[in-house]
Amino acid sequence: xxxxxxxxxxxxxxxxxxxxxxxxxxxxxxxxxxxxxxxxxxxxxxxxxxxxxxxxxxxxxxxxxxxxxxxxxxxxxxxxxxxxxxxxxxxxxxxxxxxx
Numbered sequence: 001x002x003x004x005x006x007x008x009x010x011x012x013x014x015x016x017x018x019x020x021x022x023x024x025x026x027x028x029x030x031x032x033x034x035x036x037x038x039x040x041x042x043x044x045x046x047x048x049x050x051x052x053x054x055x056x057x058x059x060x061x062x063x064x065x066x067x068x069x070x071x072x073x074x075x076x077x078x079x080x081x082x083x084x085x086x087x088x089x090x091x092x093x094x095x096x097x098x099x100x
Contacts, residue, residue, distance in 0.1 A: 024055055024098070024099040026052045027049045027057070032089050033091070036081075036091075037061075037066075040060075051099070053099055055100065057069070060075075065077055065078070066078045068097050071099055071100045074095075074098065078092070
């Protein structure tokens, strides 16, 4: 996401769009890397999750890496896992996933 887009999203009139993007990056539950890999193994390398905004994210294992595929068909690589927060687990991705 470029700085112009980000600055636009931070305007009060775009609060709903920003909320939609941010909640698309959150999934309910405590899914650490071990749980994600186990789900991928059980489901032939692909799992669909529902984000807090109600839209789907696809988690996919490919070429020894784990990727998120957004609703627009774009991929983001998970580059760091299991950052433990007080309210959940954070997995760092290398780009923004965008809802529809």
